Amino acid sequence: MSKLDFLNLGMGGTSLLMHDGDTASGIHGYAIQALEDCTFSEFVLSSTSNLQLEETQTISAVTNADNDFEVSDGSKFAVGDRVFLTVAGTVPTGMPSPDNAIYFIQSVSTNKVTLSRTNGGSAIAISSDGSGFEGSAKLSKVVDLGYNNQMGTFGIGGSSNEIEIVPSNVSGNLDMFDTDGADDVVISAGMTVYLPITDLTLTSGACIVYTQRLSFR
Numbered sequence: 001m002s003k004l005d006f007l008n009l010g011m012g013g014t015s016l017l018m019h020d021g022d023t024a025s026g027i028h029g030y031a032i033q034a035l036e037d038c039t040f041s042e043f044v045l046s047s048t049s050n051l052q053l054e055e056t057q058t059i060s061a062v063t064n065a066d067n068d069f070e071v072s073d074g075s076k077f078a079v080g081d082r083v084f085l086t087v088a089g090t091v092p093t094g095m096p097s098p099d100n101a102i103y104f105i106q107s108v109s110t111n112k113v114t115l116s117r118t119n120g121g122s123a124i125a126i127s128s129d130g131s132g133f134e135g136s137a138k139l140s141k142v143v144d145l146g147y148n149n150q151m152g153t154f155g156i157g158g159s160s161n162e163i164e165i166v167p168s169n170v171s172g173n174l175d176m177f178d179t180d181g182a183d184d185v186v187i188s189a190g191m192t193v194y195l196p197i198t199d200l201t202l203t204s205g206a207c208i209v210y211t212q213r214l215s216f217r
Helices: 004-010
Strands: 015-019 028-035 038-043 055-059 061-063 068-070 082-086 101-109 114-115 140-142 149-156 159-165 184-185 197-205 207-210
Touching: 015 197, 028 197, 197 207
Parallel strands: none
Antiparallel strands: 015 207, 028 207, 038 184, 038 197, 055 140, 061 068, 068 114, 082 101, 082 140, 101 114, 149 159
């Protein structure tokens, strides 16, 4: 049985049975099955999409003239590494949205790195150092869990392209279910939704929350 099969069967991690008034925080959830109509006053999604991160380092300085970010030990990163930027403060001008996102290491020079949004792409050009960013923002290496799934080829305009499903990436608006107490999230009985969940407060109803074991090694 493949690693994805285990996840699909709810065997990746602990399954949580929640009912009226229950809360969960700091979990690595990936699906909710509503046994009854469920109303949540808190429904927070992970901006890291349940990525496993390592070699986290604080960005100590930014040099916008060179488009580089300084960390304590640049030897932990290599060109082409996939990294996750955790933002604090205001990002340097020129950084794309969303703030917390996956980048690739474009170059490494001692303890300074440049970033690209694509592997092998150009360095992101920045024109400021940001505000409250230096000394607070963090750069982490994304662990390759080794379960990217090749799904064959398809043709566009006569050229062949690989289709990949990458379970560690979730696209779309990760804030669409975030609530601040003013609004509720409602999931109807019988529905199962697949989202990278970290925190829940179930006002009423009953559901099963499936969590993900971060590593199969």
